[in-house]
Amino acid sequence: MMNHNPLKKLVELQKQGKSVGIYSVCSANGYVIEAALKRGLSDGSCVLIESTANQCDQNGGYTGMKPMDFKQFVLDIAEQVGFDTSRLFLGGDHLGPLTFAGKPEAQAMADAEELIRHYVGAGFTKIHIDTSMKVADDDPHIRLSDEVIARRGARLARVAEETYRKLLESDPTAIAPVYIVGSEVPIPGGAVGAADEGVQVTRVEDFRNTVAAFESAFRKEGLDAAWDNVIAVVVQPGVEEKDSGCTEYDRAKARELMASIKAFPNLVFEGHSTDYQTKLKLRELVEDGVGILKVGPALTFAMREGMFALAHIEQELLCGTDIEPSRFIETLDEAMLAEDKHWRKHYQGTESELRLKRKYSFSDRCRYYMPTPVVEAAKERLIGNLRRLGIPLNLLSQFMPIQYTKVREGALENDPVALVEDRITNTIDEYLYATHQKELM
Template sequence: MTKHPLLQMIKLQKKGTPVGIYSVCSANEFVIEAALERGKQTKSIVLIEATSNQVNQYGGYTGMKPKDFMKFVEKIAKKVNFPMDRIILGGDHLGLLTWTHLDEKQAMKEASKLIELYVLAGFTKIHIDTSMRVADDDQQAMLSTGVIARRGAELAEVAEKAYAKLKAKSPNALHPVFIVGSEVPIPGGAQEEEEGVAVTKVKDCQQTINTFHEAFLSKNLKEAWNHVIAVVVQPGVEFGDSTVIEYDRKKARTLTKSLKAYKNLVFEGHSTDYQTKIALKEMVEDGIAILKVGPGLTFAAREAMFALANIEEALLKGTKTKPSKFIEVLEEVMLKNPRNWQKHYHGNAQQLAFKRKYSFSDRCRYYLPNEKVQAALETLITNINTIGIPYSLLSQYMPVQYTKVREGIIPCTAEALIKDRIVNCMDEYLYATHQEKLG
């Protein structure tokens, strides 16, 4: 690539061609492998993003620094023979999120290091998010757009300096593109059930854009501003444990029409998980060209793992082969380490047990890397692949994959079945985005 594909996306959008891209916000190996395999089949660019609490200079909850995450993706790309130059690596909510317990000076120092490492590692889509209060901000007052923009411009300056260092070593390195704004819950999902969400007001969106523009220019960052391609808005979509707030283009129309005033900007929509493919298509048509999806992908992976566990139980009942007990092990680990779900799930014991397994928020994803869970998953995969799945059982638990197996589209292996369930979700985004037109 000699030009950033997302600049081509902007060009097409402004010509009236509804092209977008979906963002794989996940560090799950099955998810990333499925995305790259599907990208290869559809000849599409693939966008993969890591959040600042997932991947940072201290390792985040994945244990990976930005360079590690890049190598992690590179290893999977090599496995599936997908060219790295067709992968866009993005950093989501890069800024103060992980450092809100510090005062501004120290928090900005940490955020600056974070941004620098992402850019130096070759991440070329950078969401600068300075929308949260730090320790020495007034905790009772809303943070002003001016303060948010000033901090954001300071981090953009860091990114520009890091890019200059990178380009000195790698002359063909793409200039990163920037996303500003944050009209969404914190990364990881809302902590309360959403009863309704308000679409971003046009005046608030305009104020964000104008204030950021002024802040960038005040620091002589004209070139950086030319690479700001999107602003995060709330287009009226969200999901709870078992509910989804659908995109309503009529309610969002005033906001989406306001995009016409900006020749180089589109909207980025977060929490687009579980929207229908028609709703996703309408969002792209309305200028919400970057569609973030995370929990929806690991939710699909978890569904497939549970289906295989049920198949395993049916096959091994009354035999001497030891079952994986994957569902039980996952529950045991989640109960023993409740930190990643207890703020998000509410209710009585029965309701909590249900949500731990089946919530759309999919807090399960934080526990899949656990050693015990991984061991159970490996046993599950080994058992399934050793015994084989009768078509009648595959039809019972994974009817879509049953049809694909019968038609010779996918093999009947545990790994292929898990990845194809994830692809079911990805295909709805590919239907909406037409991202194969980006290169």
């Protein structure tokens, strides 16, 4: 028994010539997830939320959550905001030996299989199988062949299918997972290093070879049904964020790649690193065949902007008083300096440049420090101080002018959490403009 996955409608609509896609929230931040669900509720659209392999795995990942924990985390927020979970999709991103790549193939793939079991067993219905990274016993001097990548990917697909069949025994209504293959993007969390070598659009030949290799590997393993549930291939359409800007989508440079998807009636493209593209560029991506737009840092960047705006308001309000300030901005930077593993290899420059990047880089490495106890405590004090004192409209206008207008019009509550989530919604709305995803359900 296979219960149809509604995400397959995305491919159907694209092949009918309709510019319909879906944006994917790649974040474990509570404010971001709540903002996405609230916006989906008001918009009447579905919501796709994904966790990456390094965020959540069978050992807890850097969030401390296993896939089932992450699912419950999202479901709890959905219940709080009244979002219909039948319109909610959960995905697993870059699932494979990514975080186990330091081990030999036998152990790395065994761990990757267990990772897949946790995600599919928890009911995640969009599975990105990513076996593009080398493991310890791969030759570091030779490019990993499409055949090896596909063979390992098919092995994980077999585990996913077996896990889904087992899931049906306890939940006959469980939705069949759809699969995404390929990985023409930087590793999860962003590119490493300062060199800007330009963004290369995936070559049509490479895209076709990827599809052919995966289809051959799946069919060789008797996974014809699983191959029928592969709905997208990850490609690089020529987009990427930088510390203080981004490489914008240029449809002329991607024309040949985008035209090539028309030869595959059951596939669309999945685009990673679409953060900071304008809403017009995002719409062009969907129009050209990128059915799934992945976004992560841009959402937590917007959240960080909102929190910093509140911190500046707090600073003005507390000047000359004996109320203890949150020191949110300073506390966040102190946490980053105390444990630099999440940003040091990503940011280069002078001390002055590093100071700016820690706070304001578009790659938003400070998102990794938001859940730390000291930063969380500072956030709670900030929220508490502002709720105690109230936020004057003149300061709201100064630091959050878009939210100020909404408050004045009665469309938004003048509450610190509501203000931050609405700042996130500004970014979400650019994706909704591009995707028309209300048509999916």
